[in-house]
Amino acid sequence: MDKIIPFLFIFILIFSPLAFGTVETWSLAIMEISIFLCLLMLTIKNKNLAFYEVPGIIPFALILIYILFQLIPLPPALLKIISPETYRIYQDTVFISGLNSWLSISINKKQTLLEFLRISSYAAFYFLTVQMLTDRKMLRKTVYVIIIFASVLSCFAILQHLLSNNKIYWLRELPYGGSLFGPYVNRNHYAGLMEMIFPLIISIFLLYKPHLHYVSLRDKISALFNLKSTNLYLLIGFGAILTATSVFLTLSRTGIISLCISMIVFGMLFMLRSIDKKRGIIIIIIGILIVLSVGWFGWKPIFERFEKLKEARYNIEETRLQIWNDSIEIVKEFPLTGTGMGTFINIYPRYRTVPGNAVAAHAHNDYLEFFTDGGAILYFLCLLFLIVFAYKVFKAFSKRKDIFSIYIFIASVSGIVSIIIHSATDFNLHIAANGLYFTFLFGLAVSAANTRMHHNLNNTNLRELKISVKAILPIIVVLFLLVSVINSGFLTGEFYFSKIKDIKITDNLSSDELQEIRSASTRASIFDPLEAEYFYASANIEWLLANKEIAKMRYLKAVWLNPVNGEYLQRLGLVMSDFKKYDIADKLLRAGIDFDKQNISRYKRYVAWLFAIGRNDEAKNIIRKAIIIEPEKTREFVTIMILKKLDDYEILSVLPEMPVPYFIFADYLLKTGNEKMAEIIYTNAFDFIKQDSNFPKSYIFSIKNYYVKKGRLDEALNFMKKAEMFFPNDTKIKINIGDIYEKLGIKDKAADEYKKVLTLDPNYFDAKLRLERLSAKK
Numbered sequence: 096m097d098k099i100i101p102f103l104f105i106f107i108l109i110f111s112p113l114a115f116g117t118v119e120t121w122s123l124a125i126m127e128i129s130i131f132l133c134l135l136m137l138t139i140k141n142k143n144l145a146f147y148e149v150p151g152i153i154p155f156a157l158i159l160i161y162i163l164f165q166l167i168p169l170p171p172a173l174l175k176i177i178s179p180e181t182y183r184i185y186q187d188t189v190f191i192s193g194l195n196s197w198l199s200i201s202i203n204k205k206q207t208l209l210e211f212l213r214i215s216s217y218a219a220f221y222f223l224t225v226q227m228l229t230d231r232k233m234l235r236k237t238v239y240v241i242i243i244f245a246s247v248l249s250c251f252a253i254l255q256h257l258l259s260n261n262k263i264y265w266l267r268e269l270p271y272g273g274s275l276f277g278p279y280v281n282r283n284h285y286a287g288l289m290e291m292i293f294p295l296i297i298s299i300f301l302l303y304k305p306h307l308h309y310v311s312l313r314d315k316i317s318a319l320f321n322l323k324s325t326n327l328y329l330l331i332g333f334g335a336i337l338t339a340t341s342v343f344l345t346l347s348r349t350g351i352i353s354l355c356i357s358m359i360v361f362g363m364l365f366m367l368r369s370i371d372k373k374r375g376i377i378i379i380i381i382g383i384l385i386v387l388s389v390g391w392f393g394w395k396p397i398f399e400r401f402e403k404l405k406e407a408r409y410n411i412e413e414t415r416l417q418i419w420n421d422s423i424e425i426v427k428e429f430p431l432t433g434t435g436m437g438t439f440i441n442i443y444p445r446y447r448t449v450p451g452n453a454v455a456a457h458a459h460n461d462y463l464e465f466f467t468d469g470g471a472i473l474y475f476l477c478l479l480f481l482i483v484f485a486y487k488v489f490k491a492f493s494k495r496k497d498i499f500s501i502y503i504f505i506a507s508v509s510g511i512v513s514i515i516i517h518s519a520t521d522f523n524l525h526i527a528a529n530g531l532y533f534t535f536l537f538g539l540a541v542s543a544a545n546t547r548m549h550h551n552l553n554n555t556n557l558r559e560l561k562i563s564v565k566a567i568l569p570i571i572v573v574l575f576l577l578v579s580v581i582n583s584g585f586l587t588g589e590f591y592f593s594k595i596k597d598i599k600i601t602d603n604l605s606s607d608e609l610q611e612i613r614s615a616s617t618r619a620s621i622f623d624p625l626e627a628e629y630f631y632a633s634a635n636i637e638w639l640l641a642n643k644e645i646a647k648m649r650y651l652k653a654v655w656l657n658p659v660n661g662e663y664l665q666r667l668g669l670v671m672s673d674f675k676k677y678d679i680a681d682k683l684l685r686a687g688i689d690f691d692k693q694n695i696s697r698y699k700r701y702v703a704w705l706f707a708i709g710r711n712d713e714a715k716n717i718i719r720k721a722i723i724i725e726p727e728k729t730r731e732f733v734t735i736m737i738l739k740k741l742d743d744y745e746i747l748s749v750l751p752e753m754p755v756p757y758f759i760f761a762d763y764l765l766k767t768g769n770e771k772m773a774e775i776i777y778t779n780a781f782d783f784i785k786q787d788s789n790f791p792k793s794y795i796f797s798i799k800n801y802y803v804k805k806g807r808l809d810e811a812l813n814f815m816k817k818a819e820m821f822f823p824n825d826t827k828i829k830i831n832i833g834d835i836y837e838k839l840g841i842k843d844k845a846a847d848e849y850k851k852v853l854t855l856d857p858n859y860f861d862a863k864l865r866l867e868r869l870s871a872k873k
Contacts, residue, residue: 096140103133104227105240107220108535112248112288115263116279117527120589123209124582126527127216131575134223138571141226142564147557149225150487150541154480155218161472162211165435166204168197180428187689188658191682192651192667201435202442203657205625209585210436210468212578213527217534219574224538229555231548237539238503242299245292246334249341252277252285256344276345279526286342286350287514287523291532293338293354294361294509298502300331349520357513364505414449415459415520421446422458425467433470441659442467444691450725452694457522464522484537491544491556504543507536588623591615592632600635612636627656631663638670646670661691665700672704680704688717695721695728699735706739714739715749726755733763743769747776754783758794765801777814784821792822799831808839826852826859833865842869 107129114122171190175182178200185198201207228234255265256276262268263275276282342354424446425434434442440456449455458464465473492504514523514533523529545556595612598604604612613636620629634649650667657663668683684701691697698721705714718732729750736746743764750756757780764773777798784790795818802811812835819828833848846869852862 096136100133100136100140101227101233101236103129103136104223105237107133107531108237108241109244111528111531113278114528115267116281116284116288116529117531118280120582120585123213123527124586126531127212127578128575128582130216130220130223131571131578134219135571135575137223137226138564138568142568144564145559146222146226146562146564146567147229147555148560149222149538151480151484151537152218152222154476154483155221158473158476158480159211159215159218161469161476162207162214162436165200165207165432165469166211168199170197171195174198174200178429178432181432181434184658187682187686188664189655191679192654192671193679194651194655196655199435200432201438202659203435203438203627205623205627205656206437206441207435208581208625212581213530214436215574215578217530220531221534221538224535225541225557228538228542229546229557231546231554234503234542234546234548235499238295238299241292242296242331242334245289245296245338248277249289249334249337252341253337253344256341277341281526282345283347283350283517283521284523284526284529286345286347286354287517287521287526287529288532289338289342290350290354290357290513290517291510291529291536293335293342294357294506294513295503296331296335296338297358297361298506300328300335302499302502303328303331349517353513353517356516357509360512361505361509364508368501368505417449418443418455418459419463421448422460422463422467426463429467429470431470432472433466433468436468436473439464439467441657444661444693445659445689447693450693457525459521461518461522461524464525484541488540488544494556495544497548499548500543500546504540507540507543510536511540584622588619588621588626588629591619591622592626592629595632600632600639602639604639609636609640613640625656627653627660627663630656631666634666643670643673647674659690661687661694661697664690665697669700669704672708677708693724695725695731698724699731702732702735706735711739718749719751722756723751723753726751726753726759729756729759730763733760743772747772752779752783752786754780754787754790755794757783758798762794762797762801765798781817781821792818792825792827795828796831799835803835803838808835811835812839824855826856826862829855830859830862830865833862837865837869845869 107126110129111117111122111126114125117123117126169177171182171185174185181200181202184202189196189198199207228237255263258265259275261275263278263280269275269280273280274282276285279285279288339354342350421443422439425439425442429442439458440454443455443458447455458467465477492501495501495504511533514529518524524533541557542555547553547555592615595615598608598612600612613633616629616633616636620626620633623629630649631653634646634653637643637646637649647667647670650663650670653660653663654667664683665687668680668687671677671683672680684704688697688701698717702714702717702721705711705717718736722729722732732749733746736749741749746760750760757776761773761776761780764770764776795815799811799815799818802808802814812832815828815832815835819825819832822828829848829852833845833852836842836845836848846866849862849866849869852859853866856862
């Protein structure tokens with residue numbers, strides 16, 4: 096056991112980043128079970144001894160108790176007092192469905208339980224780190240292993256970057272939205288890990304600096320390369336350069352800034368302890384080497400990434416400011432308790448103003464997300480932990496004289512500061528591997544401030560806990576079993592559901608296939624009874640098998656587990672409609688839109704239902720709202736209205752006064768032969784262009800092409816001339832005008848248009864080619 100425990104401890108630190116940052120169920124399960132197993136084995140080994148006190152462990156425990164409180168079902172009256180907006184969510188979803196049970200603060204119990212397990216494992220690892228690293232040999236060994244691991248990992252990451260086939264380890268395909276670097280799907284999270292470890296490498300590099308006492312530079316260089324420690328010193332320095340270079344190559348803006356600030360913090364703490372100031376020069380030299388190393392690969396991509404902050408529009412990662420504004424609205428409505436840890440992905444669609452269908456799983460600001468999920472209570476408990484930790488640890492550090500301990504403490508604090516800064520623009524602390532290293536650095540700082548490095552002294556300055564290890568053992572056994580059983584359930588449920596997840600449920604499936612899907616979804620829900628998706632899938636099968644009452648109950652269960660999922664709410668609404676409960680159906684279908692405001696599918700389903708029951712005017716109003724949100728979807732809604740026998744003038748009355756819907760509808764009218772009405776609509780559409788700064792010009796060219804194809808060149812020219820009035824510096828519009836002039840045989844005017852293009856863009860190759868062709872004809 097003496098060998099297994101240290102091995103398992105190191106395994107956790109190495110495995111977590113390598114397992115794609117530990118963001119999947121299987122890797123989370125391995126990490127969490129391994130941590131509690133390691134803690135259990137250490138407890139059994141030391142059952143006749145005592146554990147040492149861990150600074151801030153009581154506030155950490157209070158954080159866990161609070162997360163558990165978010166999971167506890169509460170009476171509706173009490174919930175209304177504690178979190179009025181959460182109560183209103185249940186009132187608009189669960190209560191109108193006919194369920195009147197007690198409900199929790201968390202709007203998604205599964206997600207909150209996952210967060211409880213993850214943060215519990217952090218607390219256990221923090222406790223474990225402090226206990227393990229009271230052994231001076233283990234402290235040194237751990238530091239050296241982390242440095243070697245980071246150096247090797249950064250070398251691999253750089254190689255993978257240079258020889259990338261867009262697969263992690265050259266084997267695994269990226270999920271959608273990924274931007275890989277090293278073993279991480281997201282380059283920002285790789286940068287987050289490395290910026291935490293980098294100060295540790297620098298500290299050991301400075302510690303191993305050879306001491307030379309020669310006068311001349313030549314003698315110093317000669318002596319340097321004759322020392323046994325020189326190779327190790329240079330190797331550590333090379334590892335530092337590799338690590339920092341890999342961070343720069345991620346092009347992570349905040350990662351680069353955080354790395355630089357961590358070095359400033361390192362230097363400040365270095366000076367505050369009055370350590371040899373000459374060694375500060377070495378930090379500057381390393382900085383220069385890093386800059387030169389990155390310069391080898393080019394600075395241009397990095398500067399381009401910084402520029403994107405101003406230009407970003409529809410990429411979720413590049414719309415942070417908009418997501419932050421939306422998140423502030425969540426905080427305003429759930430100020431005290433939040434919506435439950437891990438539930439940002441569920442509540443955000445209700446407040447989302449970012450267009451598009453990309454999933455925003457996180458706020459891209461850990462502090463905002465902690466507030467949306469945990470409210471002011473969580474903030475207070477986290478602040479309490481930091482205050483208690485800082486007071487006790489810095490007090491112990493001020494008395495340290497051992498140089499190794501001082502360097503490691505400064506490195507740990509610098510790493511903590513770097514990720515605290517980075518988390519202001521990303522969700523590093525929600526990535527399990529990075530969160531693990533964050534808590535590891537806290538434990539390392541405690542150990543560096545208290546572990547005694549000399550053999551003739553006691554192991555640590557930390558006091559022994561008054562509670563005996565034997566008393567703690569049953570608690571750790573229960574926690575280990577709890578983590579193991581819950582994670583096993585999650586994995587088993589995921590295994591069964593993976594068999595049917597990608598199967599599209601239709602009437603074309605055979606009876607055997609339906610029974611197989613039914614069996615798999617039922618088993619998945621048994622092993623993981625908090626996953627709403629399993630009950631929803633099971634309900635769909637039961638409905639298809641005409642077991643309507645059973646299907647209704649399972650839809651209700653899915654809504655109870657996740658009352659803000661627009662899909663579940665609307666499907667339950669349609670079921671209620673089938674049971675002739677139209678009032679409930681209407682509320683649920685409308686709630687589906689309210690909780691998923693940017694998802695046009697929600698609007699389409701409600702519109703179809705309204706038309707089906709004859710509420711045409713309401714359907715038209717919903718269509719108008721949907722088109723305002725996503726004008727590009729106009730064609731789909733026009734199709735729906737045509738199928739419902741609305742004439743052209745009725746459809747026009749529904750469309751909002753925006754250029755894109757008008758252009759799309761006019762295009763439809765041209766294709767159906769109503770050219771006169773189409774031309775009127777085009778004229779009106781141009782009047783609306785001024786109101787839409789994001790108007791896509793492709794619509795203009797499609798109409799021009801239509802006129803040209805019909806041989807109506809004069810109309811095409813007039814149309815493009817009108818477009819030019821709105822976009823006077825658009826080279827493509829001018830090229831198209833010149834092209835029409837050519838077709839009309841007016842060569843001089845065509846040449847004038849091409850010259851205008853070259854005035855705006857001298858490198859426009861097509862314009863040059865057209866001019867040369869015209870000149871040759873003359």
